[in-house]
Amino acid sequence: MEKFLPNILFAVILIAGGGYFAMNVRKLIRNIKLGKDVDRSDRKNERWKNMAKIALGQYKMVRRPLSGILHIVVYVGFLLINIEMLEIVIDGLFGTHRVFQPLIGNGLYGFLIGSFEVMALLVLVAVIIFWLRRNIEKVKRFWNKEMQGWPKNDGNIILYFEMVLMSLFLIMNATDVPFQEAGAGNVISQFIAPWFSGFSAEELHVIEKGAWWLHIVGILIFLNYLYYSKHLHILLAFPNTFYANLKPKGQFTNVEAVTKEVQMMMDPNADPYAMPEEGEDEGEPEKFGASDVTDLNWVQLMNAYTCTECGRCTSSCPANLTGKELSPRAIMMKTRDRVEEVGKNIDANGGEFKPDGKQLLDDYITREELWACTSCNACVQECPIGIDPLSIIMEMRRYLVMEESSAPQELNMMMTNIENNGAPWQYSQMDRLNWKDE
Structure with a gap:
């Protein structure tokens, strides 16, 4: 029994880590589904192409070459190195050691592990550069006011995780005596192995097993940390780009009820006083726009969870660049914070939302932020994974105008002029085209 204790312990840790991750995934899906339904099933070929090009191919990342190339290195390296997880899981459950080496032969196995070691080193270098850019160079977009506190710490925690995991992988290989003696795949670890030359075979085995355990446990911790981190985009970037607005x-978007009313007004044969047909229930009038997260659609809520907080949107926003309050990144972060708050409220009240006297509008996102937006779409264009902050801003503006009749004075004057004069200017209807002669 004692012989199988490590395998049992590994199975328990694996099941616990996987179970907690599955629980958080269910919670994530539940929170996203709090949004209204929206049909994004059209143009499937174009959607698959977008996902392959933007999420998998990192097409938009390289528009800023340095950070883009470094991100691709980390992205590809992390994917490739985690392929070895399959071997680690088999070894952990059955007590084997490098189970694939005799199965596929030293040649192929050495090529794979050698590739993983090279990528681990490249990832380690890239992550260190990211840390230096964030903390020493202090790239401006990482230091906006919304990036203080947890968002700032979260960015660094992820970098530390990746540094430690890559280092453990290389140390694990460097202290594996049979692996080093075989000389198959130790393209990087062979240069690290001499650092441990003063240790006995038993001590090297302890270090190797320690690094192995820390590596697998670290990956499981990292996996479960994703839900609480901006790095949730590792999972959500793919559906987010697939369901993006094409x-x-x-x-x-137009409000269907308003569209029908306008069509009725323009139809000379329509009866504006006609009653609904028998059996037809008009139901409760739909709320115009959004004041809280449940008024947004599920794609917009998924956008909020997918946000990488990279700040490319904010650094390209003309309103933000001129010193106004608006930050598209902050819009997404605040939306995600509110969704999380609503989700916790539901969990605490047996699956039902208990009104908490809060909403996205005013309690999270200010009116000043909303009206600072020029609706230029720079944020949408710049986002490397297809997030659309503008759609949330426009829905909240729609609520302010159509539900609260609350808009800046300049906008109210323009709408009054259009209503009275048929033009944004204070001309009479007869003179409304005079502007073209000035």
């Missing part, structure tokens, strides 16, 4: 960026 309409032209300048095209906004």
Whole structure:
């Protein structure tokens, strides 16, 4: 029994880590589904192409070459190195050691492990550069006011995780005496092995097993940390790019009820006083726009969870660049914070939401932020994974105008002029085209 204790312990840790991750995934899906339904099932070929090009191919990342290339190195390296997880899981459950080496032969096995070691070193270098850019160079977009406290710490914690995991992988290989003696795949670890030359075979075995355990436990911790981190985009970037809005960026959605009313007004044969047909229930009038996260659609809530907090949107926002309050990144972060708060409320009240006297509007996102937006779509264009902060801003503006009749004085004057004069200017209807002669 004692012989199988490590395998039993490994199975328990694996099941606990996987179970907790599955629980958080269910919670994540539940929170995203708090949003209204929206149909994004059209143009499937184009959607698959977007996902392959943007999420898998990192197409938009390299628009800023340095950070883009470094991100691709980390992304590819982490994917490749985690392929070895399959071997680690088998070894952990059955007590084997490098189970694939005799199965596929030293040649192929050495090529794979050698590739993993090279990528581990590249990832380690890239992550160190990221840390230096964030903490020493202090790239401006990482130091906006919304990036203080937890968001700042979260960015560094992820970098530390990746440094430790890559180092443990290389140390594990460097102290594996049979692996080093075989000379198959130790392209990087062979240069680290001499650091441990003063240790006995038993001590090297202890170090190797310690690094092995820390590596696998660290990966499970990292996996479960994702839900609480901006790095949730590792999982959500793929559905987020697939379900992204494919309409032209300048095209906004219309409220169906308003569209029907306008069509009725323009139809000379329509009876505006007609009663609903028998059996037809108009139901409660739909709320215009959004004041809270449950008024947004599920894609917008998924956008909020997918946000990487990279700040490319904010660094390209003309309103933010001129010193205004708006930060598209903060819009997404605040939306995610509110969704999380609503989710915790539901958990605490047996699956039902208990009104808490809060909402996304005013309690999280201010009116000043909303009206600072120029609706230029720069944030949407710059986002490397297809997030659309503007759609949330426009829905909240729609609520302010159509539900609260609350808009800046300049906008109210323009709408009054359009209503009275048929033009944004204070001309009479007869003179409304005079502007073209000035």
